Amino acid sequence: MRPGGFQLLRIGGIDVTIDYSWFVIFFLVLYTMAESYFPRVHSDYSTGQYWIMGSVAALLLFVSILLHELAHSFVALRQGIRVEGIRLFIFGGLAEVATDAPNGRQEFLISLAGPATSMGLGAFFLAVHFIAGGVAAAAAGIAWWLGWANILLALLNLIPGFPLDGGRILRAFLWDHWDDMARATRVVSRIGNAFALFLIILGILQFLLTRSLLSGLWLVFIGMFMKQSAVGSYQSLMLKRALEGVEVRQIMSAEVVKVDWLTPLDRLIQDYIYRRQVTRFPVFNREEFVGMVSLGEVKKVSRALWGFKQVRDVMIPVDEVPCLGPTDPAGEALSRMAAAEDGYMPVVEDGVLLGIVTRRDILNLFKIKSDLGAA
Ligand SMILES: [Zn+2]
Known part of the structure; x- marks a missing residue:
């Protein structure tokens, strides 16, 4: 903010x-x-x-x-x-x-x-x-x-x-x-x-x-x-x-739905965004994590071209994506998400995608911890 x-x-x-x-x-x-x-x-x-x-x-x-x-x-x-x-x-x-x-x-x-x-x-x-x-x-x-x-x-x-x-x-x-x-x-x-x-x-x-x-x-x-x-x-x-002492790897979700970078945009909408009700995905070229794609990037492309353009044409390349490391403190993750105005960050180590952390994950943890504390 x-x-x-x-x-x-x-x-x-x-x-x-x-x-x-x-x-x-x-x-x-x-x-x-x-x-x-x-x-x-x-x-x-x-x-x-x-x-x-x-x-x-x-x-x-x-x-x-x-x-x-x-x-x-x-x-x-x-x-x-x-x-x-x-x-x-x-x-x-x-x-x-x-x-x-x-x-x-x-x-x-x-x-x-x-x-x-x-x-x-x-x-x-x-x-x-x-x-x-x-x-x-x-x-x-x-x-x-x-x-x-x-x-x-x-x-x-x-x-x-x-x-x-x-x-x-x-x-x-x-x-x-x-x-x-x-x-x-x-x-x-x-x-x-x-x-x-x-x-x-x-x-x-x-x-x-x-x-x-x-x-x-x-x-x-x-x-x-x-x-x-x-x-x-x-x-x-x-x-x-x-969040004191909590690391990103403890709260990230490791099961991530991957999108191949050659996927056409209309398939991305149909098979991923509609079906899973998620608006953004990590993009892979075979086993390599190459970027992130979200509904926002797709919407910038004219609907008539969705069948012709692929995810790799619109994705944000990995070196421009704000990432977290697995041992980053959860509190810092939260402030970096706030700084990037983004509630969703990939966790990466040596170029390998380990998982995804969302602001909701962190706030849920906070809620659980404070419920336990109050009990
Ligand atoms: Zn003052």
Whole structure:
């Protein structure tokens, strides 16, 4: 599950990606600053100047959020924790840490680094405001707004519900205290969930009482996003635990229906896809695994040609197929399937197809394990 975006830059080995949704918030901030905030607070500039001030403010806010996430990332790196990258999207930024911190103390430091940086930036911009006050009024005005925006960012992030930084800090405390990460995660997920519900209700009330559609909807969206992350993070932690120590070969199905690469497409549809109610198959040239074919590839070919084209004409060759190894951890298989947006992967060793793993296999295992755990 990886929505579209592009890589902006690379700082200290960390890729910074901008999600397309981020432009929405960027232009919203720019527009609000240029058309509403600056004209209200500083009355003596032209429209063009307000837009320049708005652009500077929006860009520096963006840099501030980036610095907040970089602070998380660098502290994580210093602790020897791999950072996948930083993602800026509609609700701000997200430092994607590859593995969980091994203990509460490290998690505490990583989580604190972001809000501490925002606080520091807030103090810095307010200082700039007071220094620039007499000399450059426009710069002082921008600095004033940025100062409070950063302080607000720090305070909001310190609300103690997952997935906010405050939730992580609280989890770190509880984790250290109880020595039970799952229990600590459950508690802060519930707080995060409750806070998210509060935001959603607040957004609806705001809409009903003040007829302010935009800010009302905004709160509802942020609430929904938080709720999803709060619940999702707990579930993914439990999933990770259930799959600990499980290898791909233990859950793959070794009995695989093979398709010969010379099979005409109409036969593939009739004899394989219709008959077996499966939409994709590994393709073989005699004993050699050469690729994968699915309904998607067949559909790209005009129906009139199905009798004339063969599987080898449309299949995805094996070197372009994402594969798993038999000893890969099941948890990693799941995240690779998510990354490839594909719930189905061949398991291959030295070019030989050993079996197939589906997302459903892994989730079934999780369900069985949690049923056993509950019993
Ligand atoms: Zn943060």
